[in-house]
Amino acid sequence: MGRPLNANGFADIPPEGQEIASKMARGEVDIVPRPVGMPDSLKGAGDFRTMWQYLPRAAATNIKVPTLIMDQEEEEYGGRKNSGLAAQNAIPATTTVNYHVFPGNHYAIYNENQSESARMAREWFTEHLMAE
Secondary structure, eight states, X not given: OOOOBOTTSSBOOOHHHHHHHHHHHTTSOSSXXXXXXXXXXXXXXXXXXXXXXXXXXXXHTTXXXXXXXXXXXXXOSSTGGGTHHHHHHHSOXXXXXXXXXXXXXXXXXXXXXXXXXXXXXXXXXXXXXXXX
């Protein structure tokens, strides 16, 4: 859900991220290296030049429309505590939120949980987009 903001309102970039971003800007590295400890089940890696600006937890405090959050039980990319659950907790209590956890890892939502998650999303959008 992004890094917390510092006293100046900016996300603190870890030294490793600053070093990689600088090397990328100078053309010293061509690809984004996989972070140490990243689970093998996750493909690719985030672009540190833009990821430090990603502050969904801060943005979630401004959500005022009904929101459906689908999470994976074994979410490897930051874990549920820092993703879907954090979003649910950051959204104002006056906003309708449905938080659902599917079994499986990060990519299971696109594979074994695809039919159920698509059905759930369709029902959610039909209910909330058709509401007056």
